Amino acid sequence: xxxxxxSKRTMAEQVADLLRQRILLGVLPxxxxxxxxxxxxxxxxxxxPLREALKQLEAEGFVTIASHKGATVAPxxxxxxxxxxxxxxxxxxxxxxxxxxxxxxxxFATLDQLIAEQxxxxxxxxxxxxxxxxxxxxxxxxxxxxxxxxxxxxxxNIDRYLRLEVSLSAGRARAFREHEDLLAHCRKGDVAExxxxxERHIQQTADSLIDHLRARETLTTAD
Amino acid sequence: xxxxxxSKRTMAEQVADLLRQRILLGVLPxxxxxxxxxxxxxxxxxxxPLREALKQLEAEGFVTIASHKGATVAPxxxxxxxxxxxxxxxxxxxxxxxxxxxxxxxxFATLDQLIAEQxxxxxxxxxxxxxxxxxxxxxxxxxxxxxxxxxxxxxxNIDRYLRLEVSLSAGRARAFREHEDLLAHCRKGDVAExxxxxERHIQQTADSLIDHLRARETLTTAD
DNA sequence: TAAACGAATATTGTATACAATCTACAAATC
DNA sequence: GATTTGTAGATTGTATACAATATTCGTTTA
Numbered sequence: 436x437x438x439x440x441x442s443k444r445t446m447a448e449q450v451a452d453l454l455r456q457r458i459l460l461g462v463l464p465x466x467x468x469x470x471x472x473x474x475x476x477x478x479x480x481x482x483x484p485l486r487e488a489l490k491q492l493e494a495e496g497f498v499t500i501a502s503h504k505g506a507t508v509a510p511x512x513x514x515x516x517x518x519x520x521x522x523x524x525x526x527x528x529x530x531x532x533x534x535x536x537x538x539x540x541x542x543f544a545t546l547d548q549l550i551a552e553q554x555x556x557x558x559x560x561x562x563x564x565x566x567x568x569x570x571x572x573x574x575x576x577x578x579x580x581x582x583x584x585x586x587x588x589x590x591x592n593i594d595r596y597l598r599l600e601v602s603l604s605a606g607r608a609r610a611f612r613e614h615e616d617l618l619a620h621c622r623k624g625d626v627a628e629x630x631x632x633x634e635r636h637i638q639q640t641a642d643s644l645i646d647h648l649r650a651r652e653t654l655t656t657a658d
Numbered sequence: 659x660x661x662x663x664x665s666k667r668t669m670a671e672q673v674a675d676l677l678r679q680r681i682l683l684g685v686l687p688x689x690x691x692x693x694x695x696x697x698x699x700x701x702x703x704x705x706x707p708l709r710e711a712l713k714q715l716e717a718e719g720f721v722t723i724a725s726h727k728g729a730t731v732a733p734x735x736x737x738x739x740x741x742x743x744x745x746x747x748x749x750x751x752x753x754x755x756x757x758x759x760x761x762x763x764x765x766f767a768t769l770d771q772l773i774a775e776q777x778x779x780x781x782x783x784x785x786x787x788x789x790x791x792x793x794x795x796x797x798x799x800x801x802x803x804x805x806x807x808x809x810x811x812x813x814x815n816i817d818r819y820l821r822l823e824v825s826l827s828a829g830r831a832r833a834f835r836e837h838e839d840l841l842a843h844c845r846k847g848d849v850a851e852x853x854x855x856x857e858r859h860i861q862q863t864a865d866s867l868i869d870h871l872r873a874r875e876t877l878t879t880a881d
Numbered sequence: 882t883a884a885a886c887g888a889a890t891a892t893t894g895t896a897t898a899c900a901a902t903c904t905a906c907a908a909a910t911c
Numbered sequence: 912g913a914t915t916t917g918t919a920g921a922t923t924g925t926a927t928a929c930a931a932t933a934t935t936c937g938t939t940t941a
């Protein structure tokens with residue numbers, strides 16, 4: 436959508452985007468080691484821009500780099516995921532309270548459309564992106580760019596775990612309803628109720644995901 | 659204090675630490691361009707580890723990198739500084755409310771000592787570090803490592819502007835009193851009052867700094 | 882047999898060399 | 912004179928080559 440159309444993007448940037456996508460889509464699951472030489476030859480580049488891409492992804496929380504030992508796709512512990520949801524809770528209720536009075540009719544139309552897109556049967560692979568854009572459109576009028584960037588990072592890191600859960604549980608249908616409810620209350624300008632709904636929305640998503648992860652955890656550690 | 663004593667630290671890491679210090683201490687003020695070749699020869703290394711250090715510092719918010727144009731020490735706008743203080747306000751009141759019931763006598767002793775150290779007449783160059791450690795000791799029992807890391811980043815970015823103001827205004831004396839008051843209320847376990855004090859502490863620091871910056875701004879833009 | 886050692890291999894970290902891009906300034910054009 | 916164009920120099924981006932560190936696995940030894 437944005438991003439300069441006619442800019443000579445550097446190899447490092449392109450590689451960072453590519454790897455980020457692979458991680459977000461689950462092609463590279465948490466824990467996967469990343470061999471520089473191997474990946475560099477696969478991409479037809481040298482290791483230098485690849486290393487810079489990895490450093491970028493490390494800063495974004497997707498990759499862990501250990502000196503002389505290499506990079507791996509960063510795993511998140513259940514405790515860390517819980518903490519990320521708590522951060523969301525505090526930051527998003529704050530930023531929504533700022534944004535709510537400034538939402539325009541145009542914003543509401545965009546939000547309607549995003550919900551419709553999420554309804555499409557083939558939207559699953561874009562689930563994370565659509566979900567974030569819904570929240571982003573809602574928060575952007577708050578005019579807190581640093582906070583918004585932080586929130587995107589948090590969402591991305593959560594989403595690569597949420598993806599597993601959303602694709603096979605009833606969580607997806609629930610997310611629709613909660614987004615619709617939230618949007619309706621924002622339209623009415625009902626601040627208190629909207630904030631309360633958002634809080635419950637985040638909390639329920641967290642509970643559902645963490646239950647799921649705990650279940651998988653006991654499964655995989657029991658074999 | 660922490661940090662592995664016997665680890666072979668990589669050049670990139672050492673350079674990142676060095677540059678971070680120079681930026682935090684004001685040796686490299688905001689806007690300073692960083693010429694890779696020049697700095698690399700000064701440090702006696704090649705540009706490769708220097709570039710990785712710069713990427714790290716960019717992620718931490720201290721440096722801005724523009725493709726094919728180079729790195730500069732990142733300036734913060736007044737709006738961004740205000741936003742950072744607002745983030746502090748929300749995150750720190752939350753994390754203190756978690757930490758407060760878990761503060762031990764040992765923690766209180768450490769906090770007493772940190773205030774004493776700040777009193778020392780030669781503590782000015784370490785002001786930022788001491789100020790952060792006070793808050794860190796207070797928040798660590800909350801056991802929210804990701805939030806704490808975020809807060810350190812925010813503090814560091816604020817402090818390199820605050821340094822100017824603290825060194826020449828009466829803000830330093832006020833910070834002492836506020837830290838002492840805050841500590842006293844934490845000792846008594848007076849949650850509501852402690853949170854209120856913390857909120858006012860952050861807000862007043864913000865107001866004082868921003869006034870100062872606005873004054874300098876009108877001065878420098880008027881010539 | 883199991884633990885400890887060590888050489889061979891694999892992998893990452895960094896220096897050097899070259900390619901791509903930007904910047905500054907002078908000449909050309911209107 | 913103002914704007915554009917073009918070229919030389921400066922600066923960054925990337926490939927290649929080598930150095931330093933880690934890992935593997937066979938061998939030795941208790």
